[in-house]
Amino acid sequence: MTNFVIYPVILPLIVNSIKHNSSKLTNSSKNLMKISFRALVLLLTLSIYSSFAQGIVKGKVSESSTGAPLEADVKLFKSGDSTLVKGTKCQPTGEFSIENIPAGYYRLELSLMEYAAMNVENLQITSGTTVKLDTLKLAKQNVSTEEILVEEEKGLIQLSADKKIFNVEKSALTKGGTAIDVLKKTPLVDVDINDNVSLRGSQNVKILIDDKPSRFASLKQIPADAIERVELITNPPAKYEAEGVTGIINIVMKKNENLGFQGSLNGGGNYSDNFSGWGGVDISLKKKKVSTFGNFYSGTWDNISGSSSTTTYITQPSTLLSSTKGKNHGYWIWGQGGFEYELSTGKTIGFEGSLGTGKWFNEDNGLAQNLNSSGSLMDYYTQSSDRNGLWENLTGSLYFNNKLNDLGREWSGDITFSRNRNEMKFMLSKQDYDSLSVPVNNTPLDQRDTTLIKNYNLNVQTDYTHPLSQSTKIETGYKGTFRSNDNEFNSDTLDYSSGNYITNLSTKNRFKLSEYINAVYSSFSGSIKDFSYKFGVRVEQTNTKGELLTNSQEFKQNYFDLFPSASLSQKIGSGHQLQLSYSRRITRPNIWRMNPFFRKWSPNFAMVGNPELKPEYSDSYELSFMFFNKIATVTPLLFYRQNHGVISSYNYLQDSNITVTTFKNATGSKSYGLDLLLNSRALSWMSLNGTFSFYNTKFDSDPLLTDYGSEDGFSWKANVRSTFTFGSLFNLELFYAYTGKKVNAQGTEIPSQNFDIGISKTFLNDALTVSLKASDIFDTSEWGQDVNSADYFQSSRHDWSSRQASLNLSYRFGNVKDYLQKNKKVKQNQNEKSDQGDGNNGR
Numbered sequence: 001m002t003n004f005v006i007y008p009v010i011l012p013l014i015v016n017s018i019k020h021n022s023s024k025l026t027n028s029s030k031n032l033m034k035i036s037f038r039a040l041v042l043l044l045t046l047s048i049y050s051s052f053a054q055g056i057v058k059g060k061v062s063e064s065s066t067g068a069p070l071e072a073d074v075k076l077f078k079s080g081d082s083t084l085v086k087g088t089k090c091q092p093t094g095e096f097s098i099e100n101i102p103a104g105y106y107r108l109e110l111s112l113m114e115y116a117a118m119n120v121e122n123l124q125i126t127s128g129t130t131v132k133l134d135t136l137k138l139a140k141q142n143v144s145t146e147e148i149l150v151e152e153e154k155g156l157i158q159l160s161a162d163k164k165i166f167n168v169e170k171s172a173l174t175k176g177g178t179a180i181d182v183l184k185k186t187p188l189v190d191v192d193i194n195d196n197v198s199l200r201g202s203q204n205v206k207i208l209i210d211d212k213p214s215r216f217a218s219l220k221q222i223p224a225d226a227i228e229r230v231e232l233i234t235n236p237p238a239k240y241e242a243e244g245v246t247g248i249i250n251i252v253m254k255k256n257e258n259l260g261f262q263g264s265l266n267g268g269g270n271y272s273d274n275f276s277g278w279g280g281v282d283i284s285l286k287k288k289k290v291s292t293f294g295n296f297y298s299g300t301w302d303n304i305s306g307s308s309s310t311t312t313y314i315t316q317p318s319t320l321l322s323s324t325k326g327k328n329h330g331y332w333i334w335g336q337g338g339f340e341y342e343l344s345t346g347k348t349i350g351f352e353g354s355l356g357t358g359k360w361f362n363e364d365n366g367l368a369q370n371l372n373s374s375g376s377l378m379d380y381y382t383q384s385s386d387r388n389g390l391w392e393n394l395t396g397s398l399y400f401n402n403k404l405n406d407l408g409r410e411w412s413g414d415i416t417f418s419r420n421r422n423e424m425k426f427m428l429s430k431q432d433y434d435s436l437s438v439p440v441n442n443t444p445l446d447q448r449d450t451t452l453i454k455n456y457n458l459n460v461q462t463d464y465t466h467p468l469s470q471s472t473k474i475e476t477g478y479k480g481t482f483r484s485n486d487n488e489f490n491s492d493t494l495d496y497s498s499g500n501y502i503t504n505l506s507t508k509n510r511f512k513l514s515e516y517i518n519a520v521y522s523s524f525s526g527s528i529k530d531f532s533y534k535f536g537v538r539v540e541q542t543n544t545k546g547e548l549l550t551n552s553q554e555f556k557q558n559y560f561d562l563f564p565s566a567s568l569s570q571k572i573g574s575g576h577q578l579q580l581s582y583s584r585r586i587t588r589p590n591i592w593r594m595n596p597f598f599r600k601w602s603p604n605f606a607m608v609g610n611p612e613l614k615p616e617y618s619d620s621y622e623l624s625f626m627f628f629n630k631i632a633t634v635t636p637l638l639f640y641r642q643n644h645g646v647i648s649s650y651n652y653l654q655d656s657n658i659t660v661t662t663f664k665n666a667t668g669s670k671s672y673g674l675d676l677l678l679n680s681r682a683l684s685w686m687s688l689n690g691t692f693s694f695y696n697t698k699f700d701s702d703p704l705l706t707d708y709g710s711e712d713g714f715s716w717k718a719n720v721r722s723t724f725t726f727g728s729l730f731n732l733e734l735f736y737a738y739t740g741k742k743v744n745a746q747g748t749e750i751p752s753q754n755f756d757i758g759i760s761k762t763f764l765n766d767a768l769t770v771s772l773k774a775s776d777i778f779d780t781s782e783w784g785q786d787v788n789s790a791d792y793f794q795s796s797r798h799d800w801s802s803r804q805a806s807l808n809l810s811y812r813f814g815n816v817k818d819y820l821q822k823n824k825k826v827k828q829n830q831n832e833k834s835d836q837g838d839g840n841n842g843r
Contacts, residue, residue, distance in 0.1 A: 055101040055125035059133035060094045061110055066346055067406040069094025069470070070138055072112040079105040079122060084630050088571065091527045093470045094135075100573075103127045110136055113165070162567070162581075164188070164232040164677070168224065169254075171721075172733050172758035172771040175808040176268040176278055176299075179222035179251060185756075186230050187691035187719065188675060189249065190739060195220065199232070199246040200639070200695060202671070204587040204616065204647075206244025209251050210352075212397065212416050213459060213481070223297040223334060225266050225280060225810075228254045234639070235565070235581040235622045238521040238536025239463065239475060242563040245587045245618040245643060253336065254282060255293050261285045261814045266297075268808030272801035274302035274329075291350075294337035302329040303801035311604075311659070311794045317373035320604060320657070324366040332358030346403030353396040362387040368604065379440075381432045389424040408473065413462035420455040446494035448501055457483040472526035475536075481517040485591045486510070489599065509550040509597035515588070516543045523565075530571035538563040540586075546594055546611050553596070555611035561586060577626040585620060589613035589647055593663045606654070607661045614665050618643045632680035632688075639695075640672040646699070653791040667700040685725045693717045697743050713743030730761040750784035754802065769810045776802040 061072045074096045075087040085106065090096045108120040115138040125131060166186045168174055174182050184191045190198040197219070199205040207214045209222075233240065234247040267279035278299030285292050304327050311320040338352035364387075369380040399414035430445040463477035488510040492501035523536030539562055546555035565583040572578060595609035624637040645665040654660050673695025680688040694716045719737035726732065735756040742749040755778055760771035781802040787794040 054127050055103060056097060056099050056130040057101065057108065057123070057125065057133070058095070058097045058130060060135045061090050061096065061112075062094050062135055062137055063115075064137040064139040066403050066408075067137075068403075068408045070112055070115070072096075072110045072115070072138060074098065075109045075111075076101065076123075077107045077109065079107050087628055089577070091471070091530075092473070092525065092532060093527065101125045108133075110138060112138060115139065162233060162235070162237065164234075166230040166232075168227045168229055172731070172760040173735055173756050173773050173775070174224040174227075175758075175771050175773065175810075176270060176806045177224040179219040179224060179227060182224050182227055182230060182251075183219070183249070185719075185721075185735060185737075186232070186249075187677065187689075188232055188234075188693060190717070197249065199249060200234070200671070200673070200675070200693065202246040204245035204618075206241065206248045207251070208248060210253055211250060212414075213418075213457060214251075220332075222251070223278065223280060223299070226254055226282070226295045226297060226334070226336070228252045234637075235567070235583045235620055236585075237534060237567065237583070238523045238538040238563065238565045239477065241479060241481070241517075241519065242538055242540055242561070242584070242586045243588065245585045245616060245620075246641070247585075247620075254295065255284070255338070260287070262812070263814050264810055264812045266808070266810045268806055270301075270804050270806045272804035273304045276300045276302045276329075289342040290339065291341075292337070292339040294335070296335040298331070298333045300329070300331045302327075304328070305798070305800040307796065307798040309794060309796035311792055313653070313657070313792045315653070315791050318378070318657075319371040319375070320368060321371065322366060322368040322604075324364050326362060326364040328360065328362050330358060330360030332356070334358075347401070349398075349400045351396070351398050353394070355394050357390070357392045359390050360388065377435045379432065379434050381430055383428060383430040383445075385429075386427045387424065389422060391420070391422045393418065393420045395419075408465060408467040410465045411462070412464075414459075415461075416457075416459045418455075418457045420453070422451075422453040424451040424453075425449070426451070443496045447491060447504075448493075449489070449491045451490075452486075452488045454486045455483065457481075469526075471528070472524070474522065474524050476522040477520070479517075479519045479521075481515070481519075483515050485513045487512075487591060487595065489597075507598075507600060509548065509595070509599075511591065511595040511597060512547045512549065513591040513594060514545045514547075517541070532569045534565075534567040536565045538565070542588070542615075544588075548596060548611075550597065553611075555594070555596075557614075559615070561615075561617075576628055579622075579624045579626075581622045581624075583620050585618045587616040587618075587647060589615070589663070593647065593649075600658075604657060605659050605661075610663045613647060613663055614645055616643060616645050616647045616665070631682045632678055635677040635679075637675040637677070638673075639675070641670070643669045643671070648699075651787065651789060651794075653789075659792070659794070669697060669699045671695060671697045685727075687723045688720070689722070690720045691718065699743075713741070713748065715742045716740045730759055733758040733760070747785060747787040750782070750786070750797075752781055752783065754778075754781045764811075767812050769812075771808045771810075773806045773808070775804050775806070779803040 057076070059074075061070045061074075062068060063070055069090070069092065071090045071092060071094070073087065073089055076085045076098055078085060086098050086101065088096050088098055103126050104124075106123045106125060108123050109117060110120075111117040118136060118138060120133070120136070123131065164187060166182075168182050171185065173185060180191055180195050183189050183197055188200055196203050197205060197207065207219070229252045231250040231252060232247065233250065236244075236248050240248055261284070263281065263283035265279075265281050267277070269275060269277040276299070278297065280295065280297030282295050283293065304325070306323070306325050308323040309321075311322075313319070334354070334356040336352070336354035338350060340348050340350035342348050362385075364385045366383045366385075367380065368383075370378045372378050395416065395418035397414055397416040399412070401410070401412045403410050426447075426449040428445065428447040428449070430447075432440040432444075434440060459479065459481050461477065461479040463475065465473060465475050467473040489508065491504040491507040493504055494500075495502045517540055519538060519540040521536060521538040523534060525534035526532070539560075541560050542558065544557045547553070548555075563584045563586070565581075567579065567581040569577060569579045589610075591609075593609050594611045594613055596611045598606060598608045600606040618641050620639065620641045622637060622639045624635060627634040646667075646669050647663060648666040649661055649663050651659050651661050673693065676690075676692040678688065678690040682688075694714070696714045717737070717739045719735065721733070721735045723734075724732040735758075736754070738751070738753040740751050754776040756773065756775045757777065758771060758773035760769055762769050779802065782797060782799050784795070784797040787796075
């Protein structure tokens, strides 16, 4: 609680420069740009009056194998008690400078993701002098020398100029779960009851796996223990595809690059309403020029769920009450692997692939009651359903990386193919009754449905980087995306007279959607002292073809788009950074929203797509300030997003009692808000991470959607995570999240909250880790929605087995430490003279 007393003192200093103009945020993007510019000018002016340095440390960081400059993080600690004094980030040239350092002895720490950290010990600073360090080189191997300890310890949450990174491996609360469970614990991200992922309140987000489009039909197919980290890119540069209005969520899978042989055995069990378990193995081998890795996991799940809804009809006053209880269980099997071969220094080729399969089962029993305007029962029906499905996916990727010289010129490329197949079977039995509970007929509905979904994706990509000078470079590349989605639906109903199931021609349909997207991009970036910039543009040509094979209808759309992006960054002092960014994004309609066939899911609910849907576009602006001191890193992020042609779902009433969901392009919407990220390790035994998000979404009134007016509303979300290290006894992790009421185009979603706790302890010289976690301890997680229209009002609530306890174990094995110790002296004698060891020469 002590830290929260300090934050209110810090925050006014951060927002003071923009508070007089904050009321202009909602006027237009032009006003936001003016505010951002004024803030930049003000902060730059203030920096001129900073005090003169007592001591200065300067240096340059580069990659050990190629000599390419690295934008590493640089931190300065007191030698005696490891108190953090100052920090900065290297420029694109690899150069850094830390000023205003009091005289004394210090430890300099260099770190960068995917590289082993470096510590320069006993660095002496005297007043009025400048210490210049020779080029410090970071390596990707965890190699230790006699004088410099190269050992990386990543925090749970890391912030960089363009990414927010959640290191999954550091959390005990994601063990034994899936990628969905990981995203539920990720800052700025929401996941609803149907596993729809939102970023900053919008589901129009692009999800990548290892910087490639997701090859999984559901994120539940990815085990959490196979994930290394999650990257949030809220304003992506031109190199990334333009899909996803609110940005990109990139899930990075584990790939151990350490020398030697290494692996881990993982397993555990969960209990909520029933028991379920999982297990898996990770292995990797890197020797000389060959690297291989593999992961294999399998598991089961078993839980119950329930839902209820109340629909009040206005035009013909009546009420429909419905409730459902269900049980879900199933199993999954997943594996991935790959190898890489180094042709020569800086030139590699490799292959990665994955396979997955699983089957799920769902049993539901429901009751629906029709009440008249006075609340008396008119009639009702009961129904039972039995669903099951089989999913399969496979993917393969062939890639190469070619470092053309030691100055940063690089050419890379990959080709990736993926296939997903999902088959679902649905058996429904429904019996109607009158108000006296007498069956209406002796031929209850007996229906059998089958849905087959097949997706094929081919991606071809190549990228080229060319430095023009030590401080400027250009990047360019091409990406071709070719995907085909084939959905087929069949429905049969029992004919009591013949005893056979007859195909329902009115609901049988097959719809195919093919998309061909060709894109090229180019960007230019550079720096002038502490000021850096990056400008880019992406050009995409999209050709889509929809085919309703049931009645031989075709729908075609072709469009050409430009997507500019820009980023400006200014370092202020030795530890603060101001950044302003802009990007234009697109969301293309998916196959479910475009299929024009009328699909009736139940007697009272149906869906029909719109093949004439156009893409949704957005212009996104973001202003962030990273405030760094000894106690915490505080990062406020202001964002404003203008959406055009918003793809909106809306409901209408058909035949007085059938609610039909369809989709249209609305006029637009505006979203703006503030994200506040706190990261503190003021105490060596405790870390604190917190995220507070406050945003407003306003949907413009639309003459096409006359039933709904302009929706406007604020929402907020907060989560706090704290980790306590009790020496060698155990680690304790606490997590609390609250999501406030959210506004959508037709109504609101209800608030939700949960509290989780996790305990972990290591044994056998840290080789064995045992963790115990309890999720949603107070059973407060639920999802609900209130929908308003001119014809009806609907309130729905959903609950599931969110409260559960888990016990998980992980055992690490291998000879990587022995391999490193054995070869340490050899490497030093052969080539380490110009590697990390040179970093000590400037001490």
